[in-house]
Amino acid sequence: MHKPSTIRPAAGRLAVLLPGLGAVATTAIAGVMLARRGLAEPVGSLTQMGTIRLGSRKHARQPKLNELVPLASMDDLVFGGWDIFTDDALQSARNADVLHPNHLELVADELCRIRPMAAVFDRAYVRRLDGENVKRGSTKADLVEQVQHDIRAFMKRNECTRAVAIWCGSTEVYLEPTAVHASIEAFEAGLEANDPQIASSQIYAWACIKEGVPFANGAPNLTVDFPAAWQLARERHVPVAGKDFKTGQTLMKTVIAPGLKARMLGVRGWFSTNILGNRDGAVLDDPGSFRTKEVSKLGSLETIFQPHLHPVLYGDVFHKVRIEYYPPRGDAKEGWDNIDLFGWLGYPMQLKVDFLCRDSILAAPIVLDLALFLDFAQRAGLRGIQEWLSFYFKSPMAARGLVPEHDLFIQLKKLKNTLRFLMGEELITHLGAEYYD
Numbered sequence: 001m002h003k004p005s006t007i008r009p010a011a012g013r014l015a016v017l018l019p020g021l022g023a024v025a026t027t028a029i030a031g032v033m034l035a036r037r038g039l040a041e042p043v044g045s046l047t048q049m050g051t052i053r054l055g056s057r058k059h060a061r062q063p064k065l066n067e068l069v070p071l072a073s074m075d076d077l078v079f080g081g082w083d084i085f086t087d088d089a090l091q092s093a094r095n096a097d098v099l100h101p102n103h104l105e106l107v108a109d110e111l112c113r114i115r116p117m118a119a120v121f122d123r124a125y126v127r128r129l130d131g132e133n134v135k136r137g138s139t140k141a142d143l144v145e146q147v148q149h150d151i152r153a154f155m156k157r158n159e160c161t162r163a164v165a166i167w168c169g170s171t172e173v174y175l176e177p178t179a180v181h182a183s184i185e186a187f188e189a190g191l192e193a194n195d196p197q198i199a200s201s202q203i204y205a206w207a208c209i210k211e212g213v214p215f216a217n218g219a220p221n222l223t224v225d226f227p228a229a230w231q232l233a234r235e236r237h238v239p240v241a242g243k244d245f246k247t248g249q250t251l252m253k254t255v256i257a258p259g260l261k262a263r264m265l266g267v268r269g270w271f272s273t274n275i276l277g278n279r280d281g282a283v284l285d286d287p288g289s290f291r292t293k294e295v296s297k298l299g300s301l302e303t304i305f306q307p308h309l310h311p312v313l314y315g316d317v318f319h320k321v322r323i324e325y326y327p328p329r330g331d332a333k334e335g336w337d338n339i340d341l342f343g344w345l346g347y348p349m350q351l352k353v354d355f356l357c358r359d360s361i362l363a364a365p366i367v368l369d370l371a372l373f374l375d376f377a378q379r380a381g382l383r384g385i386q387e388w389l390s391f392y393f394k395s396p397m398a399a400r401g402l403v404p405e406h407d408l409f410i411q412l413k414k415l416k417n418t419l420r421f422l423m424g425e426e427l428i429t430h431l432g433a434e435y436y437d
């Protein structure tokens with residue numbers, strides 16, 4: 001990363017394009033609309049509420065993050081998206097039943113104007129859904145072109161100077177990178193040949209990168225996390241980030257696990273289960289989609305605990321993750337964790353966490369922050385994988401050969417130091433020796 005000589009200003013309107021206009025997307029959109037009319041607070045959003053310490057502790061410089069960094073204003077965001085259902089954002093938000101009807105009513109006029117563009121969709125990758133608002137294409141390459149056309153037309157229609165995209169679509173079945181994902185040439189050939197390893201979300205991501213549109217992936221799908229996409233993103237000067245919004249249980253996991261490890265407390269087992277009854281839960285009830293989520297959720301503990309360095313404490317952790325589809329709960333998920341830990345001389349203890357959370361309420365501010373940070377990153381000349389945005393993901397993307405960072409507090413330090421670096425401020429190491437000289 002180079003310090004930018006200039007950062008282009010956030011002039012004009014920013015298109016925020018969301019493949020998947022379901023619970024998360026509509027909660028994010030309605031929230032921004034409410035917040036910019038002064039009708040609600042954007043709680044949980046670092047870009048709107050976070051502060052950043054600058055320079056010496058003696059000078060108490062703690063501006064709001066958006067006072068230091070030239071982010072786009074919420075007033076300049078224009079939302080659009082794709083979905084396999086034709087419901088507009090108001091109807092979709094009503095179906096999702098996350099926000100109260102009286103909250104939605106306040107922005108109903110704006111929400112109902114957001115109508116989903118026809119989706120790239122194939123049931124081979126999301127088996128539990130079927131919808132009518134779907135593009136037809138002779139090849140996957142043709143579908144890429146159709147999405148590129150959608151992006152250009154949306155930006156023209158809405159007079160946008162820039163765009164970003166965030167995948168808020170359903171979780172696709174588990175796929176691993178194969179030969180078709182290895183290079184730009186192989187991927188382009190695979191698009192022409194309708195290679196079955198290229199899922200719908202990859203088609204959106206490819207189209208976005210080709211259009212110069214930064215792309216983040218809120219689900220655990222492969223989508224933009226393979227060598228050809230990294231390479232294309234670097235060539236086209238497009239920032240990309242992923243995967244899988246870090247919201248409820250994994251957020252707590254990456255808070256508690258670093259705490260236990262900091263005190264060198266051992267762990268024998270970590271059992272996580274949760275119930276949820278929204279459409280996401282219905283999709284995850286399919287073993288193919290669950291596998292994708294399971295892999296994403298399992299990764300965090302191993303990298304935080306570093307069992308190879310601490311075999312006595314973490315050499316044999318039994319880590320299990322379950323998700324149960326339970327319709328009565330809707331979006332109001334409940335997640336339970338049972339942690340079997342041990343302390344001094346190996347004496348056992350237990351820790352129980354019962355998080356009665358709301359999935360989309362936790363995910364919505366992440367959508368906003370990612371949109372603003374990705375746009376800023378592009379204006380600052382960053383490209384390819386944006387590891388400093390790991391803070392927002394369960395399964396962070398990192399350069400080839402690097403172990404991703406999962407500890408929430410290290411992720412936050414990295415995010416803030418990246419902003420300090422880009423804005424020409426001193427990095428903060430927390431050494432503090434100067435106060436005692």
Ligand SMILES: NC(=O)c1ccc[n+]([C@@H]2O[C@H](COP(=O)([O-])OP(=O)(O)OC[C@H]3O[C@@H](n4cnc5c(N)ncnc54)[C@H](O)[C@@H]3O)[C@@H](O)[C@H]2O)c1
Nearest residue numbers: 020022023024083119168169170171219245247279280359
């Ligand atoms: N809510 C959270 O806390 C959270 C956390 C991490 C990840 N996620 C992920 O975010 C995604 C969205 O979650 P949600 O709760 O909004 O789910 P949702 O089911 O309410 O919304 C997903 C939408 O995507 C649409 N869709 C599916 N395939 C599509 C395609 N190919 N093109 C366009 N639209 C498509 C569906 O029709 C649906 O409307 C899921 O993948 C979920 O796993 C959510």
